[in-house]
Amino acid sequence: MSAYLITIATLIAIYAIVVCGLNVIVGFAGQISLGHAAFFGIGAYSAALLATKGGLSFWTALPCVIAVSAFIGLLLGLPSLRVKADFLAITTIGINFIVEALFLYVPFFGGALGIGGIPRVMFFGIKLKGLAFFYLCLFFLVVVILICWWFRRSWAGLACFALREEESAAASMGISPVRFKLLAFVIGTGMAGLGGALYAHYIRFIAATDFAFPVSILFLSMVVLGGMGTLWGPVLGALILGALPEIFRPLVDYRFLFYMVLLLIMIRFQPGGLLGERSAVRRVLASIIPGAHQ
Amino acid sequence: MSQALLDIQELSKYFGGLKALDQVGFNVMGGEILGLIGPNGAGKTVCFNLISGVYRPTAGKIYFNGQRMDGTSPHQVAHKGVGRTFQIVKPFGTLSVVENVLVAKGITKYNRFSRIWSTWKSKAEINEALEMLERVGLKDLADRQAGLLPLGNLRRLEIARALLVGHKLLLLDESFSGLRHEEIVQLEELIRSIRETGITVLLIEHNMRVAMGLCDRLVVLDHGSKIAEGRPQEIQQNEKVIEAYLGRKEASDAA
Numbered sequence: 001m002s003a004y005l006i007t008i009a010t011l012i013a014i015y016a017i018v019v020c021g022l023n024v025i026v027g028f029a030g031q032i033s034l035g036h037a038a039f040f041g042i043g044a045y046s047a048a049l050l051a052t053k054g055g056l057s058f059w060t061a062l063p064c065v066i067a068v069s070a071f072i073g074l075l076l077g078l079p080s081l082r083v084k085a086d087f088l089a090i091t092t093i094g095i096n097f098i099v100e101a102l103f104l105y106v107p108f109f110g111g112a113l114g115i116g117g118i119p120r121v122m123f124f125g126i127k128l129k130g131l132a133f134f135y136l137c138l139f140f141l142v143v144v145i146l147i148c149w150w151f152r153r154s155w156a157g158l159a160c161f162a163l164r165e166e167e168s169a170a171a172s173m174g175i176s177p178v179r180f181k182l183l184a185f186v187i188g189t190g191m192a193g194l195g196g197a198l199y200a201h202y203i204r205f206i207a208a209t210d211f212a213f214p215v216s217i218l219f220l221s222m223v224v225l226g227g228m229g230t231l232w233g234p235v236l237g238a239l240i241l242g243a244l245p246e247i248f249r250p251l252v253d254y255r256f257l258f259y260m261v262l263l264l265i266m267i268r269f270q271p272g273g274l275l276g277e278r279s280a281v282r283r284v285l286a287s288i289i290p291g292a293h294q
Numbered sequence: 295m296s297q298a299l300l301d302i303q304e305l306s307k308y309f310g311g312l313k314a315l316d317q318v319g320f321n322v323m324g325g326e327i328l329g330l331i332g333p334n335g336a337g338k339t340v341c342f343n344l345i346s347g348v349y350r351p352t353a354g355k356i357y358f359n360g361q362r363m364d365g366t367s368p369h370q371v372a373h374k375g376v377g378r379t380f381q382i383v384k385p386f387g388t389l390s391v392v393e394n395v396l397v398a399k400g401i402t403k404y405n406r407f408s409r410i411w412s413t414w415k416s417k418a419e420i421n422e423a424l425e426m427l428e429r430v431g432l433k434d435l436a437d438r439q440a441g442l443l444p445l446g447n448l449r450r451l452e453i454a455r456a457l458l459v460g461h462k463l464l465l466l467d468e469s470f471s472g473l474r475h476e477e478i479v480q481l482e483e484l485i486r487s488i489r490e491t492g493i494t495v496l497l498i499e500h501n502m503r504v505a506m507g508l509c510d511r512l513v514v515l516d517h518g519s520k521i522a523e524g525r526p527q528e529i530q531q532n533e534k535v536i537e538a539y540l541g542r543k544e545a546s547d548a549a
């Protein structure tokens with residue numbers, strides 16, 4: 001495989017991990033999130049800081065990185081998930097902008113210069129780069145998919161599906177809406193954190209704009225395109241939207257517009273996504289994007 | 295007489311200036327079938343929503359098994375053994391019928407963090423869910439997508455789900471409406487059999503024949519107030535009740 005292909009494949013694998021996390025929140029629990037890139041960023045920045053300032057290895061830092069992302073997900077999710085769907089969209093956008101601004105303006109996070117000099121991942125004394133790092137990402141992607149697979153089979157997953165479909169009925173069956181939405185949020189943001197850590201150690205130089213709002217739209221487009229609530233949808237979505245700009249180079253400048261249009265088209269004509277017929281979150285999305293009803 | 299299972303005291307719920315429920319009090323005794331009746335907009339569903347924790351009362355108290363229950367959130371009310379159906383059916387639309395029932399079966403898991411990680415896709419769980427579907431006559435439709443079922447089947451699905459939650463008290467909000475005659479007879483049969491197992495039933499019903507035939511006692515609401523309470527024969531002859539129902543009718547006939 002050429003170095004170029006490996007780079008793209010690695011980024012796609014990382015995106016797939018992050019997008020699987022978003023799928024837990026949006027697809028499984030039906031909670032719209034337009035700020036997922038913030039948690040991807042929190043993972044990347046905490047991994048970068050622990051590696052450069054903390055001097056920790058990727059492996060020792062990783063549990064902390066995931067925990068930090070999930071914990072901040074918990075803190076931010078607690079007030080956010082109590083609001084109605086349309087407000088949740090706004091709240092999560094807000095979270096994205098605030099987190100990006102913090103990265104950009106707080107000197108501790110490197111300011112506009114970002115954080116550079118992030119070391120490569122070591123594995124038994126070997127520096128992981130190229131194909132080896134791709135396999136590492138693939139390994140984590142498999143782990144994440146297995147977690148999603150299990151989640152869908154678990155009572156926790158079933159509770160989330162029920163909440164997504166009909167919250168008041170779910171509550172009348174003993175399901176605490178706040179508790180289970182938070183659970184989905186924590187799992188989803190934890191996965192975003194994992195993806196962020198891999199991203200930081202792969203790119204090795206991160207800046208606030210890598211985690212800006214358009215990136216959240218990209219992630220959401222991947223979930224919607226692949227199929228919300230399905231197991232493989234996020235992977236397919238990441239694959240297609242990760243590869244597309246590389247195939248159609250001229251598209252790169254219009255990426256953001258393209259993703260927005262794609263989102264609208266998908267919601268209008270194929271709300272279940274490429275891989276699924278479930279369309280429960282359509283209501284949620286339709287409520288935030290006027291004209292997407294029915 | 296045994297202690298009341300559900301003791302409602304001077305319960306009020308106002309929506310702005312509208313007194314949807316105004317100082318209503320009644321008891322539901324353990325093991326009885328109590329009917330809550332009254333004209334449209336009387337406050338029956340609001341009363342259910344207060345009991346099941348959907349709304350917080352403006353004033354008044356609700357005791358369940360001797361413990362205060364008003365202000366308890368819906369999922370906690372469910373964990374106390376109170377199951378309910380919704381007047382406007384609320385199926386988990388994209389899930390299958392049997393999965394809908396499984397969601398309710400999960401009531402024994404949702405409160406324990408260690409239990410929610412096991413799988414619901416086990417033979418034992420699914421078989422038990424199918425047994426419940428058989429009881430309400432939906433077994434043949436187990437794999438159908440719930441959102442696509444006709445109303446009659448959805449009402450039965452609601453009852454199946456509520457039965458798995460309400461092992462002490464069952465709240466049925468117009469479960470008979472929209473059913474055909476044979477279905478009504480079957481459902482009456484089912485509700486009687488539910489009572490035989492020791493579950494107390496509080497039901498809202500518009501069909502007078504059904505309410506009179508099925509209930510041990512009736513509580514009548516009108517404009518948010520309780521206007522009568524008693525055995526079906528007493529209620530049938532109650533002046534206020536006749537007026538509330540007939541008055542309405544004459545008014546609407548005149549209109």
Ligand SMILES: Nc1ncnc2c1ncn2[C@@H]1O[C@H](COP(=O)(O)OP(=O)(O)OP(=O)(O)O)[C@@H](O)[C@H]1O
Nearest residue numbers: 309312314332333334335336337338339340341381
């Ligand atoms: N959430 C709410 N906000 C404002 N008003 C409400 C709300 N819920 C109910 N009401 C009003 O309270 C009154 C009682 O409504 P409720 O639904 O309890 O009637 P009901 O007795 O169940 O009637 P029906 O037989 O038609 O179902 C009605 O006037 C209704 O419009």
Ligand SMILES: [Mg+2]
Nearest residue numbers: 338339340381
């Ligand atoms: Mg009603």
